[in-house]
Amino acid sequence: xxxxxCLTIEDVANLDGVLGNFLTKxxxxxxxxxxxxxxxxxxxGDMTVMDVTIIAALAAGSFAATKELARRxxxxxxxxxxxxxxxxxxxxxxxxxxxIMITVFGRRTTVGLVRFYSASTAQSVAALLKALQNAGGGxxxxxxxxxxxxxxxFADQ
Amino acid sequence: xxxxxxxSREIQFKIVYYGPALCGKTTNLGYxxxxxxxxxxxxxxxxATAADRTLFFDFLPLNAVVIKGFVTKFQLYTxxxxxxxxxxxxxVLRSVDGMIFVADSQWEKMEENVESFKNLEDNLAKQNISIxxxxxxxxxxxxxxxxxxxxxxxxYVLNNRKRRVQSFEVISSTxxxxxxxxxxxxxxxxxxxxxxxxxxxxxxxxxAIPVEPPIxxxxxxx
Numbered sequence: 455x456x457x458x459x460c461l462t463i464e465d466v467a468n469l470d471g472v473l474g475n476f477l478t479k480x481x482x483x484x485x486x487x488x489x490x491x492x493x494x495x496x497x498x499g500d501m502t503v504m505d506v507t508i509i510a511a512l513a514a515g516s517f518a519a520t521k522e523l524a525r526r527x528x529x530x531x532x533x534x535x536x537x538x539x540x541x542x543x544x545x546x547x548x549x550x551x552x553x554i555m556i557t558v559f560g561r562r563t564t565v566g567l568v569r570f571y572s573a574s575t576a577q578s579v580a581a582l583l584k585a586l587q588n589a590g591g592g593x594x595x596x597x598x599x600x601x602x603x604x605x606x607x608f609a610d611q
Numbered sequence: 612x613x614x615x616x617x618x619s620r621e622i623q624f625k626i627v628y629y630g631p632a633l634c635g636k637t638t639n640l641g642y643x644x645x646x647x648x649x650x651x652x653x654x655x656x657x658x659a660t661a662a663d664r665t666l667f668f669d670f671l672p673l674n675a676v677v678i679k680g681f682v683t684k685f686q687l688y689t690x691x692x693x694x695x696x697x698x699x700x701x702x703v704l705r706s707v708d709g710m711i712f713v714a715d716s717q718w719e720k721m722e723e724n725v726e727s728f729k730n731l732e733d734n735l736a737k738q739n740i741s742i743x744x745x746x747x748x749x750x751x752x753x754x755x756x757x758x759x760x761x762x763x764x765x766x767y768v769l770n771n772r773k774r775r776v777q778s779f780e781v782i783s784s785t786x787x788x789x790x791x792x793x794x795x796x797x798x799x800x801x802x803x804x805x806x807x808x809x810x811x812x813x814x815x816x817x818x819a820i821p822v823e824p825p826i827x828x829x830x831x832x833x
Binding site: 490493507508519595596602607 | 617625651654656667670672675678681683699703790805
């Protein structure tokens with residue numbers, strides 16, 4: 455297993471800065487950076503209207519599912535996907551080999567604007583994440599048995 | 612691959628239920644979803660065919676224990692068991708932290724169990740993960756049926772490696788040992804995670820994370 459990604463408060467602030475700037479420019483509602491396994495790395499925007507964890511899992515699946523489709527037309531993968539709804543839409547683009555960025559937006563903006571600003575945002579996010587990977591090492595969060603406040607971990611009610 | 616976020620004070624883990632078709636993986640998640648405190652879980656997402664066969668995956672997010680102010684979040688996935696969906700299984704295994712292998716105890720399913728376990732090893736190897744390193748437990752499911760293999764036979768077939776893992780006699784339809792097996796793999800995961808810190812400890816060396824009362828069957832050192 456690789457080193458565990460560890461997001462410090464400073465890392466999250468840097469990511470939030472990039473994502474917040476993107477949301478303002480693109481006039482989108484929410485953006486989420488996830489790994490390709492469906493884990494949420496960072497999120498910014500209005501998170502009260504949807505379960506970001508589930509969106510991340512489904513988006514990772516959606517992105518991977520179209521990879522074979524891309525191969526059939528001679529591509530390695532589609533580096534961006536767009537799901538159009540009646541009022542709300544999702545745009546997903548590749549950040550790097552391990553990471554995807556999801557943007558949820560509504561009627562206030564257009565897919566063109568989201569697509570335009572997401573390209574440069576993805577590059578900035580990739581640079582930040584690369585710095586994290588280079589840091590490497592352990593996660594620095596140490597605990598022992600007495601720190602776990604509930605056993606069993608999950609209770610059958 | 613677990614992720615620790617110091618800003619939102621969260622640690623994320625991914626647990627995958629793996630096993631042959633119709634062995635009871637989705638039933639496990641359904642029972643957990645039904646019985647766990649609703650405040651600690653999200654929606655159960657199931658991408659299934661009209662005949663209720665898992666097409667893509669099932670997904671259930673859970674919030675668990677708080678450790679030093681950090682909420683541990685576990686994301687439970689199932690894979691589609693049918694042989695043709697191997698590409699989907701590879702996708703779901705991506706970034707996996709721990710696993711529960713669900714075996715069907717019926718004699719006629721033994722070959723499928725072995726094939727599925729081999730498929731799991733192969734798919735993990737494609738991600739450079741060894742089955743001998745990743746935390747997992749075994750479930751011997753459907754123990755309420757008549758035509759089932761004895762536990763020692765299942766142990767011989769599926770748990771006969773250098774590292775023997777905990778195994779559980781399970782009836783996923785009634786929930787027997789469903790939580791016990793989830794708790795076991797979660798505790799192994801947390802224990803492994805606690806060892807991956809490189810910060811020197813000032814406190815005495817940690818002891819093993821406490822294990823719940825011995826509902827486990829055929830428990831062995833992990």
